[in-house]
Amino acid sequence: xxxSDENIQKQVEAGMPATGIDADAYQLVFKxxxxxxxxxxxxxxxxxxxxxxxAPATAFNWDKIFLISGIVGFIGALIYVITYTQFTLxxxxxxxxxxxPALFAFGAAFIFLLNWLDKKLLRNxxxx
Amino acid sequence: xxxxxxxxxxVAQGNKHAFELLIRKxxxxxxHMVGRVVSNSEDLEEICQDVFLRVYEKISEFxxxxxxxxxxxxxxxxxxINHLRKKKIEWSDIPEEESFTAHFISDDNPEEKLNDDDMxxxxxxxxxxxxxxxxxxxxxxxxxDMNYQEIGEATGMPExxxxxxxxxxxxxxxENVKKYxxxxx
Numbered sequence: 001x002x003x004s005d006e007n008i009q010k011q012v013e014a015g016m017p018a019t020g021i022d023a024d025a026y027q028l029v030f031k032x033x034x035x036x037x038x039x040x041x042x043x044x045x046x047x048x049x050x051x052x053x054x055a056p057a058t059a060f061n062w063d064k065i066f067l068i069s070g071i072v073g074f075i076g077a078l079i080y081v082i083t084y085t086q087f088t089l090x091x092x093x094x095x096x097x098x099x100x101p102a103l104f105a106f107g108a109a110f111i112f113l114l115n116w117l118d119k120k121l122l123r124n125x126x127x128x
Numbered sequence: 129x130x131x132x133x134x135x136x137x138x139v140a141q142g143n144k145h146a147f148e149l150l151i152r153k154x155x156x157x158x159x160h161m162v163g164r165v166v167s168n169s170e171d172l173e174e175i176c177q178d179v180f181l182r183v184y185e186k187i188s189e190f191x192x193x194x195x196x197x198x199x200x201x202x203x204x205x206x207x208x209i210n211h212l213r214k215k216k217i218e219w220s221d222i223p224e225e226e227s228f229t230a231h232f233i234s235d236d237n238p239e240e241k242l243n244d245d246d247m248x249x250x251x252x253x254x255x256x257x258x259x260x261x262x263x264x265x266x267x268x269x270x271x272x273d274m275n276y277q278e279i280g281e282a283t284g285m286p287e288x289x290x291x292x293x294x295x296x297x298x299x300x301x302x303e304n305v306k307k308y309x310x311x312x313x
């Protein structure tokens with residue numbers, strides 16, 4: 001953008017005094033831009049269109065339908081898999097943690113610290 | 129906003145009187161938006177009618193995350209562009225900066241000075257020769273008092289682009305107007 005033109009545009013728009021041929025031309029341009037461009041509709045336009053309208057169809061909420069069928073499908077699949085594979089809950093690979101309580105505590109504290117630093121330092125500086 | 133909410137809710141329930149009020153309230157905005165894109169007054173009323181029928185059809189889905197006027201302007205903008213596509217009229221990008229500037233600000237030197245009324249009419253004619261994107265942005269900003277964000281929402285342009293188009297369009301108009309200033313009568 002041309003800085004000088006940008007400044008004149010701002011001055012003229014704010015109604016501040018500006019001199020020179022550019023300012024005079026901008027004043028005319030801004031004044032003309034407020035004029036009705038002559039796109040007029042017939043006086044009974046609103047009445048005519050309202051008469052043409054049919055009762056709007058009630059919105060069909062597809063999002064809800066997809067969400068509910070997704071949840072139902074997920075639960076069905078879960079039940080089927082559990083019964084078919086005779087699945088039982090077990091800590092599996094996480095059993096080893098019981099041998100290293102200090103490591104587990106350090107891990108938890110470290111994650112908590114990172115989250116706290118993120119919230120305290122980073123998010124505050126980036127949010128406007 | 130509360131008025132708009134109540135009005136939209138009545139329209140969504142199928143109240144034709146409320147719909148008529150809504151049309152009266154926004155017909156100027158829609159006519160300006162469509163007129164600036166289409167530049168053909170013959171189709172203006174028909175397209176505006178389609179815009180409002182679309183508004184009527186879709187109003188129950190409107191969630192007031194933006195102003196009602198901005199939402200209606202968005203529909204008007206899309207409907208006008210669809211009309212151009214149907215008529216196989218190209219909706220082109222902004223032409224190359226230098227070639228367009230040279231074409232828009234012609235070398236013709238006007239013979240005489242015009243009075244203010246004539247000048248205003250001339251500027252309105254000049255606007256018709258600007259690219260449609262410039263015309264739309266100028267109209268929404270100066271006639272509908274929309275801000276950059278609202279214009280961006282209505283047209284899908286980034287705010288920076290809106291600001292840039294607005295500046296460029298006014299600068300082009302100014303360059304043309306300058307040729308008429310300071311001439312002897």
